[in-house]
Amino acid sequence: MRITELFSRGEFVVTAEVSPPKGFELDALLGDAEKYLQGVSAINVTDCCSSKMRMGALAACKAMIDKGFSPIFQLACRDRNRIALQSDLLGAAYFGIENLLVLTGDHTIMGDTPQAKPVFDLDSVSLLYAVGQLEHGIDIAGNKLSGNFPRFTKGAVVSPCADSIDAQLFKMERKIKAGAEYFQTQGVFEPEKFVRFMEKAKQFSVPVMLGVIIPKSARMMNFLCDNIPGIGAIPEIIEELEKDKEKTASGVTGVEITARIIKECREYCQGVHIMALGWESKIPDVLRVSGLSS
DSSP states (O other): OOHHHHHHTTOOEEEEEEOOOSSSOOHHHHHHHHHHOTTSSEEEEOSSGGGOOOSOHHHHHHHHHHTTOOEEEEEESSSOOHHHHHHHHHHHHHHTOOEEEEEOOOOGGGSSOTTSOOOOSSOHHHHHHHHHHHHTTBOTTSOBOOSSOOOOEEEEEEOTTSSOHHHHHHHHHHHHHHTOOEEEEEEOOOHHHHHHHHHHHGGGOOOEEEEEEOOOOHHHHHHHHHHSTTOOOOHHHHHHHHHOHHHHHTTHHHHHHHHHHHHHHGGGSSEEEEEOTTOGGGHHHHHHHTTSOO
16 A cells, blocks of 8 residues: 555554564564554655664565555665665565655664664765656666666655754755655654644645654653754653653553553644564554553
């Protein structure tokens, strides 16, 4: 199912995110998806998230299709040049993958192999352009494709809580011109900033999905604030996580915080993307407490 078809029907779209393992056995990932992610419309499969070496997203997406799930293939520019990126896109088309999320990607120094050489031959904008070229039957160098042409639904990322709203709007506009059909946001912890951003972003008439991260602890929040662009210091949330350590450890506090953010932002977006970061078991609770499921 193309995610844009859901938007066009006026549905409030819910997606979640999983990361392939640091190995090649997918039983645990697929089992968690079957147990906890039945309430979402599509599942993002990350591409060596945070620059940590894992099984490739393309193989994991194929496994998810075989199990009846609708994957969103995340494709980052960090590790592959334009030849390899286009090659993986053709492979995705062959496997029947319909939905993409195109990213520039985190630098390798953030991951578990900091000595790795980053590629960044393309960025997210030029990769969106390359996808569009393939859809028109040519590669980025102008060479013709054989057989049928691929057709993808193309997504991109935006950071609504970054310091400069105008800079994010500019990046968003460039991505739309390059072919982006929907957006997922960086994790939002400041609803008021998200609302201000969306009041300006609505000029583009492109679906935007609120990105939310289920916070596990105050320590995790401090790490996100220090290391992830677009997530600033949120002392109130850190204080809430520190208030009742037992409640926080059980995930109740994180679920409450995430559900509250969704409720405050829901009327300003067209969907929500949940980043559980290993807490996929909490996603059904987030959906229930936020009112997205019964």
